[in-house]
Amino acid sequence: MFDIGFWEFALIAIVALVVVGPDRLPGMVRTAGQLMGRAKRTLRELKYDLEREVELEEVGRLKNDFSKKSFSDMAKSLDEPIDIENTVHRDDKSET
DSSP, X not given: OOOOOHXXXXXXXXXXXXXXXXXXXXHHHHHHHHHHHHHHHHHHHHHHHHHHXXXXXXXXXXXXXXXXXXXXXXXXXXXXXXXHHHHHHHHXXXXX
16 A cells, blocks of 8 residues: 555654654554554445446446347347357457
8 A cells, every 4th residue: 555664664653753742652652553443444335336336337337238139139139040150350440
């Protein structure tokens, strides 16, 4: 996430120790850890909710497409032979 090396972290720790003091530093670190945990949890929940919305939208779109087609159209498409050789050659030509 952040590109912080050992020396940068050491410098931040020394500055925090000088500014906050040794007696309040553990509490501040604990609070910072709790806040980071909450932020990560919130982002994870947001990501889950967004993925769920996208999946529901896709399911709705597929359901819509399926309901528009009649069963006779689907049966016809299953009965028709597929010319794989021409389909492959046609796809090769469209890529170039």
